[in-house]
Amino acid sequence: MITRRLLTAGLLAAPALARAAPPRIAVAGGGVAEMLCALGLEASLCGVDSTALHPARLRALPQLGYQRALSAEGILSLRPDMLVHAHEAGPPPVLAQLRAAGLPLLPVPRIADAWQLIAAITALGEALGVDPAPVTRALAADFAALTAMLPGGPPPRALFLLSAGNGAPQASGRGTAAAAMFGLARIRNVVEGYEGYRPLSPEAALTLGADWLVAPRHSVEARGGEATFLAQPQLALLPAARAGRLYTQDSLYLLGFGPRSAHAARDMAGALRGVTLPPLPERPWL
Structure with a gap:
């Protein structure tokens, strides 16, 4: 369901952008920035918001401010090819202003469990022309190992x-x-x-x-x-x-x-x- 929601969010142009070398991606959301870096897209990031703190070298990139208080002018000044953003990024009028300016937006829905995370990374990779399988296989193995190691009995x-x-x-x-x-x-x-x-x-x-x-x-x-x-x-x-x-x-x-x-x-x-x-x-x- 998450993959469908991502790919039907008005972003059918994203695969075409991925064929341009290299795309310029602005990111709002620290977890989203980590996903993109794991997919090997760190060199494509042209700006990040203040929650993008890992890897630490992202802090040297141009800053977009806080993800919930974005500025359309600040983002557009970086000449990105697209904005990839967490579900809570905004405010909504700024996102509408960016769409009206012709900037493709790729939203990542709220993630509440391991499989939603894997689905979100799969959708990002597919939308951006990157094979997500090396990352998603590793994450599936990590979550399976986590489940197996957790003790039984009453939880804390x-x-x-x-x-x-x-x-x-x-x-x-x-x-x-x-x-x-x-x-x-x-x-x-x-x-x-x-x-x-x-x-x-x-x-x-x-x-x-x-x-x-x-x-x-x-x-x-x-x-x-x-x-x-x-x-x-x-x-x-x-x-x-x-x-x-x-x-x-x-x-x-x-x-x-x-x-x-x-x-x-x-x-x-x-x-x-x-x-x-x-x-x-x-x-x-x-």
Whole structure:
């Protein structure tokens, strides 16, 4: 279904663009940029948004700003042949302005599991004239190995948090990248009553029974470090906070849903279970 959605998104010109040597591709979305690099298209990237942080050398490319706050003028000034973007990129009026200017757009839908990731990379490769099979075969093997290595028994219970400014931390419910990563790592998301993110209250936090707290590293650093993060009134009384059970990781590695996702899920699964899991193979995109 994802392949069909990608290839019917008004982008029938994409294979023709792929025959031009080389195409100039602007990218909005860190995970999408990782997919393109894994497909061997890094040399074609002419600009990336601020979430494209891996591989680190992408930071030297012209910047498009934040993927949710793109500028049509800034993108068009790079003279790209197309914009490949994550589902959340925008705002919509800017994407409409780019279409009106004649720039082909290739959207990558929301990815919520391993097979949707593989389907998205397959569709990107086909649309851009690159054989995706070496990447997708490797990813299929990685996810199969991940599934086989995860222990049975009751899964760890975890609460995923985002924190910005001095407000209450936002807790992840269903339908988020965080919830999807918990699914890959066979970790139970303790927030099941809503979709998306909502502010967490101290009272609600105490009812959730989380064994672990999980947060992107930038959210923890923005609060002044792990001790300050765990001392927030919404978290301070939780057994997990008092025991220092906080797992942090680079946000793109943890939530980007790119080709490193199996490795990220393996790392989180081992940490939250307190076990050393077998390593996954080294890949060129790591």
